[in-house]
Amino acid sequence: MSSDRQEYQKKKQFFRDLLTIYGRKPVLEALEDPKVNVFRLHLAESNKRDGIIRQISELAEQRGVEIAWHERKALSRISRNGKQDQGVAADLQLPGYRASSEISDATLQEGMKCYIALDGVNNPQNLGMIIRSVAASGIDGLILPRKGTASLSPLVIKASAGTAFQCPLFHCETLEPELDRWRQAGAEVCCLSSHAEVSLYSALQQASRIYVLGNETEGVSAAVEKQCNMKMKIPMSNGVESLNVAVTAALLAFANRA
Template sequence: MNESSDSYREKKAFFDRVLTIYGRKPVLEALRDADLQCHRLHLADSNRQGGIVGELLAEARRRNVPVSHHSRDELARISKNGKQDQGVALDILCPEFRGLDAYLAELPGLPRQRILALDGITNPQNLGMILRSAAAGAIDAVLWSRRGNAALGPLVIKASAGTVYKAPLVLCDALPQALEMCAGQGCEILSLRADAVESLFGYRPAGHAIYVLGNETSGVSAAVGKLASRGLGIPMQRGVESLNVAVTAALIAYAENP
C-alpha cells in the first residue's frame, strides 16, 4: 500500500468520527459542553457580529477551537441544511463513530459483538432514543446507513439527550450491502419480527450477532429480510401486536448479560 493510500485511509477514518451539527443555540450548547471534542466552528460571512455569534466566537477562543469563515452557500454545503443552519455549524469528534470498513477490520480480534442494525428508522425521535439505549446498554455497535434512516440532526440529538455523541455508531451507505459484508465476517443476522415464534429472550447467539430493527410502519425490508437467518419476537399479551421500535431496541440492549 502506498503512502497516499495510507493518508487517504487515515483521513477517511478521522472524518467518519466527525458529526457536524448546526444552529446557533445547539452549537453554543455544544461549545460549552466540556465533555465534547469540538473540532472546528464554521461561520457564514453574512452573520451579523455580536450577540450570539459573538458568544460563539468567545467560546471557540476559550476552548482553542479553530474557526473557519465561509460564504453562505459554502456553509450550507457543510451543514447540509441551509434553510435551518442559521449560518453556523460545528464539527464534533465522536470517538466511538467509525466507518464499516474500519469496524470489519477490527472484528476478528473483538469479543462476541452485539450489534443493532437500523433498517429504515425514519422518525428522528425513535432514532435518538435507540441511540441512547445502545449507548447505555450492552450494544457494541449500531449499524446506521446514510440511505433510508433519519439524519443525525438536532431532533435526533435532542431525543438522545446528547448521548448520540457517545453512541458506538458504524456508518455505511446502504444496509443490505453492509449486512452481506458483516455476514462474510461470520456475523449472524437476526430480524426482529412481530410474527416470529422464537423469543428474543430465549435465543443466545454463539458468535457475533446483528439484531435488525425495521421501519416503524412496514418493518424489516424485503431485501434485508432475505439476509436474516432467524426471526426473533417479543412475547405479547392482552392482544398487543407490537412495541415501539425504540422500546424494542432497549429490550435488546438488556436482553442478556454478555
C-alpha cells in the same frame, strides 16, 4: 503502500469520521462540553455577530477551535440542511463515531459482540431515544445507514439527551452489503417478526449478533430481510401486535443484561 498513499488514506478516514452537526444550540452545547472534541466551527458570514453567535465564536477561540467563515450557500452545503442550520455548523471528532467498515470479520469473530442496525428509522424522536438506550445498555454499537435514516440533527441530539456524543455509532451508506459481509463472517443477523417461532428471551446468543430494526410502518425492507439468517419475536400479550421502535430497541439492547 507508499507513505504518501498511507498519509492520504489516513486523512481521508479522518474527514470521513467527522460528525457534522448544525444549529446554534447543539453547536453551543458541543463547545461547552469538554468531553466533545470540536475540530472546526463553520459560520455563515450573514450571521449577526452578537448574542449566541458571539458566545459561540468566543468559546471556540478559547478552546483553540479553528473558525471558518463561509458564504451562506457554502454553509448549507456543509450542514446539508440550509433550512435549519441557523448559519452554524461544527465538525466533531468523536471517538465513538466511525465507519461500519471498522466492524471487521475479526472483530465479530473475536467475541460475542452485539449491535443494533437501523433500516428506515426516520423519526428524529425515535432515533434520539434509540441512541440514548444503546449508549446506556453498553452494547457494542448502533449502525446508521445514511440512506433512509434520520440524520443526526439538533432534534435527534436533543432526544438523545446528549448521549449521541458518547454512543458508539457506526455510519455506512447502505446496510445490505455490510449485513452480507457480517453474515458471511459468521454473525447472527437477526430481524424481528411477530410470526417467528423463537423468542428473544429464549434464543441464546452463540456468536456476534446484529439486530436489524425497520421503521414502524413498513418494517425492514425486503432487501435487508434477505440478509438475515435469524428471526425472532418479542412475545406479546393482550392482542398487541407491535411496540414502538424505540421501545423495541431498548428491549433488544438490554436483553443481554437480563
